[in-house]
Amino acid sequence: MNIAILSKGSKNYSTLRLFEEAKAHGHNVRVINYAKCFVTLEQNNPVVNYKGEVVSGVDAIIPRISSRLTNYGASIVRQFEMQNVFTTTSSISIVRARDKLRSMQLLSKSGVGIPKTVFARETADYEGVLEQVGGAPVIIKVARGTHGTGVVLAETRKAALAVMQAFNVEGVNFLVQEYISESQGEDIRAFVVNGQVIASMLRKSKDEDFRSNLHQGGVGIPVKLTDIERKTAQKAAKAMGLSVAGVDMLRSERGPLVLEVNASPGFGIEQVTGRNVAASIIEYTEHSAKTGRRKDKVGA
Numbered sequence: 640m641n642i643a644i645l646s647k648g649s650k651n652y653s654t655l656r657l658f659e660e661a662k663a664h665g666h667n668v669r670v671i672n673y674a675k676c677f678v679t680l681e682q683n684n685p686v687v688n689y690k691g692e693v694v695s696g697v698d699a700i701i702p703r704i705s706s707r708l709t710n711y712g713a714s715i716v717r718q719f720e721m722q723n724v725f726t727t728t729s730s731i732s733i734v735r736a737r738d739k740l741r742s743m744q745l746l747s748k749s750g751v752g753i754p755k756t757v758f759a760r761e762t763a764d765y766e767g768v769l770e771q772v773g774g775a776p777v778i779i780k781v782a783r784g785t786h787g788t789g790v791v792l793a794e795t796r797k798a799a800l801a802v803m804q805a806f807n808v809e810g811v812n813f814l815v816q817e818y819i820s821e822s823q824g825e826d827i828r829a830f831v832v833n834g835q836v837i838a839s840m841l842r843k844s845k846d847e848d849f850r851s852n853l854h855q856g857g858v859g860i861p862v863k864l865t866d867i868e869r870k871t872a873q874k875a876a877k878a879m880g881l882s883v884a885g886v887d888m889l890r891s892e893r894g895p896l897v898l899e900v901n902a903s904p905g906f907g908i909e910q911v912t913g914r915n916v917a918a919s920i921i922e923y924t925e926h927s928a929k930t931g932r933r934k935d936k937v938g939a
Contacts, residue, residue: 640698640928641668641696642924643670643700644703645701645712646673647672649670651703652907654703656909656916658670659917664918672689673702673704673708673711673716676689678715687715687718699725699928700719701924704733716728717730727923727924728903731880732902732935735879735937739781740758743756746879749875749878750874751875752871754896756816759803760807765799766800769799772816772817777792777799777816778817779814779816781813782812792818819896821892824843826888826898827887827889828842828886828908829888830885830908831873831881832882833883838916839862841859841860843858859908861912871888871894879900880937884900884901885900885901886901887899
């Protein structure tokens, strides 16, 4: 097969691992910097251009789209989709997963456990927002962000009001979530490929930081999921229409609560668990490229 990895960083660990495994499985593989691509649109002829040439003969793409280039990266993926090239992650699911409100709405609709969340922008009823999630402490997030950025723990009512007012002044859409105290700076990352959890780790925050993301200095250890945690991760990925996903969950007194479903999860979990995540994605690509692209059934 001819496989293209859409990535800004050819030396990025996740990109390197996918490249290595694709080669090991006998495929022709190249890394394409999607940020340097441009598309040509004309009737019945969707074209992707890269480094002065038309990209052709591609059987499958593996998108690794950064959060800062979500829309542009998704448009490049969409252009390949218009050529009927198989993609491990659809363009619509990339956009869907990066929108925190949209994600929470879909997870809620699908019956996935989530922290109680309020979405707001310009509101004078800050007290009402806080009351809806049980009062301080609360987590306040910008509606778009990744790797733990744009996330604030407001420990007091006064702090929470100040953060919401600041976001209001800046014209930022934000989410206010209940704080799950029993999680104690820990969360679970479950890596899902084709509906199956292939690796999982417990992430612990460093020092006093409430965020456990590895990008924020957190540390990971292998963890065995309970049946309900495994099913929750699978259900969350399905709810987002993602065949490759990193599902982040908190352990709470009322069961696992999903914080986020990542459409381009990092491969640090390989180093923590020893599981060959890259090989699973390549094997999924091999199988699915032959059977054709699945229709997105999320509908939102």
